[in-house]
Amino acid sequence: MEASETLASDGGIASALARALGCGSQRVSEAACNAVMDLSASSVARERLSGSPVLPRLLNLFYQVKSTFKVVRSRITKSQTRISEPNKYLCLIIDTMVLMVNSCKVDKLHNLQKELVSKAVPLLYEIWNQVRLLKSSADCDWKDQLQSRSNEISGAIFRLSMDLAYPAHPEPDEVRKSIFGQRESDFEDFVLTYWEKSPHLCKKRRNNLKEDAAFAALHNSFDLTTPDAIIESFIQGLVSCPAIVSDELNINSFLLDVHDCLGAAAKYRQDVRVVRTQGQTSRGSGKEEHFFDDGTVFLDAAAFIEDCKDAFKSGFSIALRGMEFRSEKVAAIASALADLFGQPSVGANLYFSPPRSQGLSRHYDDHCVLVLQLVGHKKWKIWPSTKSVLPRLYEPFDSLDGLVDDSGGRIEVLREGDIMYVPRGYIHEAHTAVAEEEYEVNASSNYSLHLTLAIEVESPFEWEGFAHIALHCWLDEQSRSVNSKVEGQALLFALLLHVAIRLLSDNDPILRKACMVAAKLPSPSNSCATTQPDSLRSIQRSTFAEILNNIDKNCSFQDALRSIEVAVNDRNDEAFQWMSWLRHLPQHGDGINFCDVLGTLGEDVKTFSSDRERASAGFTEFKSRFCRSVVFEDACQGFETLLQKYRTSRSQYMRGMLALHGRRGC
Template sequence: MLPNTKNPSKRKRRGDGASPASATFDRRVFPILLSAAARTTRRTQHGSSSAATAVRLLRRVLSSSPTSISPLPDSLVALLPLLLASSSASVAALSCEVLGAAALQSMEASEMLASDACIANGLAQALGSGSQRVAEGACNAIMDLSASSVGRDHLAGSAILPNILYLFSQVESVSGVIDSRSTECSKSDSKANKALYLIVDTVILMVNSCHVDSLHNLKQDLIRKVLPLLYKIWKKGGTLGSSTDCIYSKNQLQSPEYDISEAIFKLSMNIAYAVHLEPDKVRRSIFGQSVSDYENFLLNCWEKSTYLLTRKQNNLDDSVFTSLLNEFDPKTPDAIIQALLNGIVSCPAIASDELDISSFLHEVHGSLGATAKYRQDIRVVRTRDQCDQTSGGCRMEEHFFDDGMTFLDADAFVEKCQDAFKNGFSVALRGMEFRSEKIAAIASDVADLFGQPSVGANIYFSPPSSQGLARHYDDHCVLVWQLLGCKKWMVWPNAKLILPRLYEPFESLDDLVDANGGKMEVLLQGDIMYVPRGFVHEAHTDVDVGEFEVNSTANCSLHLTLAIEVEPPFEWEGFTHISLHCWMEKHWGSQPVKSKAEERTSLFALLLHVSIRVLSENDATFRKACMVAAKLPSSSSYTTTHLKALRSNQRSTFDEIVKKIDKSCSFKEALRCIEQAVKERNDEPFQWMGWLRHLPQHGGADNRVDYCNILGALEELLGAVGCNLEQAIDVSNN
């Protein structure tokens, strides 16, 4: 055999499919890099020589053609974790570059490298090396490996996240860049800014890629250091993203403001804030020191009549009220408006049946932390007589801004609101439970007090001799807390006696208000008034202050409203639907199939759900709030007397509802409603069922109701009933 003759079979076995370049790398480069990696912890002369050689070899890899590093030889991949953690900054930095270059060659290579836990740990160590060059290289490699969702998920679940957060909290240039008012800086400053922007972008990417549950493992002390810095960067996001010292786009902050907002939101979720109220403190501040006062309110006034609690007469606890006053500067109206509006952002509404925070974040992606929007976040409004023929001389609302308007110039926005206030406009800001820690703590305690998932909070600041909102009623109960000045209220009882449901259309007030049937109440500083849902009301600041003892801001009025929104699952009707579902799961889920009708028990239960809804349309009992989830006062006397009274009241209410269902449910009427909806392909009348999808369903797929496709389920129900309506009704009745 001639010396240059090659045996194909031997060549295949010897290479095991590896490319010649890979084989050359293994034979010549691997031993030297291994030697350099093995000396990462010892700075000997020999070690320095090995590192220098490794640097030359890694540079040669980087200068090679793309095909030589895609894919990387397996032996180099195996060495990368050690090289990334090298004590030689040059070796570690170049290893990061090799990793990033390989990731950019193909998505498959990127995902493979990102899924290697050892490489992820090596990058985490590189972030903590203490070398700016290595840290920057690691950040660039992380960004390159995160090109795919698979890569992001793997890296975000590793030790990279806490390490990048720690690195960010230690960067000395953060405060300088954030606090600087100038957009121009020296070359050295520009280089430092570039490094900061890269770290911030990596932080945002890793936090937003991390699963919400994994964020629980982060240390709170670390998050407390990071959040203020992120918040400052968010406030200056527009400037950092368009600095005049940025010659290249990579010298700018790449993360959009809404991504920074999402990162702040995610990191904030698990922080235990300093503002914390003792159990029962809010109850004492609103209803008085005696537990029986709260019980009397629940039994006699809740969803039935107004209730006024004056601070002087009821010996109310002042501590919570005082903490609220400290939120504002009561010296001048301009100062109060400045305190209210300084830095406000949009608070997107959370759907009533939203239970999954990840779904919420997906829903509001791109709008979280956006500029405040008119009507959604703020209203600047006044009500006055309209003398034109079209309005008939009635009092109408006039808005200072156009619907949907956003406010990009914060200072100009505040000035316009201050000018509007001087011209008789009230400033109404919604979502205070998201804007103030103190108000959030109060709203949370009120929600617990009434057994509801959340309580909204709005604040209203009105000038002298004015009316903000026109006469109206709300679809939620309201606690009005007068913070400054005084205000005169006119309240009319609910003429229809049917409680309005949350989010249902409002009716005309023409038949709801008797001109002589209203009741006037004047709220002074510290007073609290309860207004049930459905009670028409209006408020004025044209109060003769000489009749009342008030403070220096008496000519203006500042009040907070706590909106107790009764979500569908927390009405008695909702409790009934849950009870029906639980009964079905317990009694029918494990029963052997005996007939075709019984195979469709879940569909017939759906019919009963609809029948209950039809019955509840005109019955106030079904619409009342169910408070079985309320966190009742911790007083020992309450557990022996008042707790029993309240529980007995709730049991009797539920027994009454069950009797009404047994006596009055009309399956035929329910079927007619279903038939019409299916015929018109209109699922709007059945959107109220959406929250039922969150209840667990057992058994086979054939026996489950798909509440996400309610029309399909209703159509299947009609098909199951067919012509044998009476038999279907008999099965449902049984």
């Protein structure tokens, strides 16, 4: 093992192996592949070799041999497709390449030539598809020759695809115009009038839909000829999309966690739901009935499709999650909306409902949605939120029993091309049973296909999150000009204020709202997305000033200290998990360790507890100084820095998952 690590670390040996891989001789390149495999006995050696010229040469060799082998194989008959010498050679190259790719750190993969990677990925996807879908077939030449397992090949595909660019169809500016209107001010008007305030329906002209970029792109993504064809078009080739932890921004850590399940078969509830609701009453007691059991894994893709067809005929709706990871066109629209709203990402779910049916029961969402009606029409009923504060992501949902009844609510019927906005917290239900006179002539009107774009406002990107970022950036700036003794006390005051702001947000409607200081709106002078107009920026400044005033007046030292004392006494760090995302912000010198807040507190809390009056006065002075001197622009800069980190990891995940669904980069 030590010898392998020493040899793998030798730049001359790595360069010689790379030259041997590209020499053009099959015997020499085979020997070079075997040498690379032999030297890769340890993880250290693998990592060192993967960062050398060996990996790009392997990719190039794989592309050349696979392309040649594909041509040769197409010329021979099916009876001759048994394992041949060229196939063994190709399998050796694949095994070596997959091992090197999966051993390479993400930052080293950035250096690979994109043109070479974009050529290799589709060919590797073909092989993975054969291994995955034909593993029980005698015609699958790969299954007995490859040492690489299916999940190792899918992992390599994911890694190689994380930096590949995908064609943006439609373009971001076209998405804005399609959804919010052609005028440059339409999106800003939407934000000021409806965003997180009330539902809004945008009716589209039926004779103009083909010219609508977003609608046309989505409408052409599926085979819409029959219900069976629709089901086949969005379920065929489906793989599971494992969840990425909300504050995990290191894609290496994510890949380590899911190394054995990338490219796995779709899983019920995680990826898809097949559901119907019957017996809906005015008290919201309709019960959802699921066609499959929780956790069912769909290993047989063909059988899964047929089951979905049967379920649809029995009145079940099919809901597919994560469409932004399964369709390039949906991904382009979701990315454009995320940029427009200044958020890390936008999710997308597809819903296909049979005639006279209701899929999901009456409910509210913890995120805002834009509903795009693609086929047929659907009747929606919406009730206002019953709470003054907006629901947060991942918070437990409240029971709806007795909260709403059929005597109230707003009714809207969405037809093909229409777009409706529903704020988070607004109770709603939707079904395809509408009055007979509302049915259109064409048969597709009896069923409904719609896409929901979920604008999920994560904790760092609420106004509360902006306040935490402002405090962190201000303290970081202050710490450069004070001595260590004062700095240590300031750290504890800052931690107390972080906790106090969190407690304040539990009942403050403004702190729960989305912060959109990073939203990109079109410039009045041209159609390019630049900075925000003065009107919206002025409102954001006023909002921040109001928040600071509220913090100064209402953030309680006693409440914050009491909350911290309970956590420290119980040794319960879960009480501080909500602030773990702050570790991603830049920090100079010794600051708060947001990964170990209990350790940061140490004995200092006992000191504060023993002299509460003095500590309270110090906290009040610290809090007031922060509220007086914090700079809005500095907080905006910290906000955008964090946002970019989130977007980078989410974009890498999206591209990797698109590749596992057979969506090629270019």
